[in-house]
Amino acid sequence: MNQYETVFILTPVLSDDQMKEAVNKFRGILTDNGAEIINEENWGLKKLAYAIEKKSTGFYILMEFKAQPEVIKTLEVNFRRDEKVLRFLTIKMEKYAAEYAEKRRNNKSKKED
Template sequence: MNQYETVFILTPVLSDEQMKETAAKFKKVLTDKGAEIINEEAWGLKKMAYAIQKKSTGFYCLVEFKAEPEVIKTLETAFRRDEKVIRFQTVKLDKYAVEYAEKRRAKLGKKEEA
């Protein structure tokens, strides 16, 4: 199993509840295919560098997971089929990126405790 990180941007016209439901739908696609979700983060509504589909903001979400390579094709098909998704990108993490992600999660965990 490889470790991956995917970031997707959802349309800003959604409510917080709809955004969470949509993110949960994509997590379910992963878990149904046998992926193990390591971390998820909702970065919230952010301004984009340039307008996409005449929208200048979007809800950013990050999901880190371990999965077989064929799961990525299923996930990206689900992204393309959902009209709420503006953009998405999935990256396979090498050993250095995995190490960095672990340090970043540990640092975020310490901030939340304080």
Template sequence: MNKYETVFILTPVLSDEQTKETVAKFKKVLADKGAEIVNEEAWGLKKLAYQIEKKTSGFYFLIEFNAEPAVIKTLETAYRRDEKVIRFQTVKLDKYAAEYAEKRRSKLGKKEEA
């Protein structure tokens, strides 16, 4: 199994409940295909660098997971089919990126405890 990280941006006009449902739907896609979700982060509403579909902001989410390569195609198809997703990107983490992600997670964990 490979380590992956996916970031997706949702349209800013969604309610809190709608964003949670959408994120849960993508997590279910991963779980149904046997992926192990390692970490998830809601980065919140952020301003976009440039307009996308006449929108200047969006809700950013990050999910780190372990999965087989075939899962990525299914996940990205789900992103493309959902009109709430403005943009997405999924990358395979090499050993250095995986180490960095783990350090970042541990730093976030320490901040939340304090």
């Protein structure tokens, strides 16, 4: 299994419940296809660098997970079909990127304690 990181931007007109529902939908797609979710972060409502579909803000969500390569195609098809998703980007993490992400998570959890 490879380690991946995906960031997607949801439309800002969603309520908190609708946003959580969308995130749960994509988390479910991953887990139903055998992926192991390592980390999930809600970065909140942020200003976009440029307008997308006449929207200047969006909800940013980060997910780190381990999955087989076939799962990515299924996930991205669902991103494209969902009108709540403005943009998405999925990358395969190399060994050093995965180590850095783990250090970042550990430092973040220490600061919260």
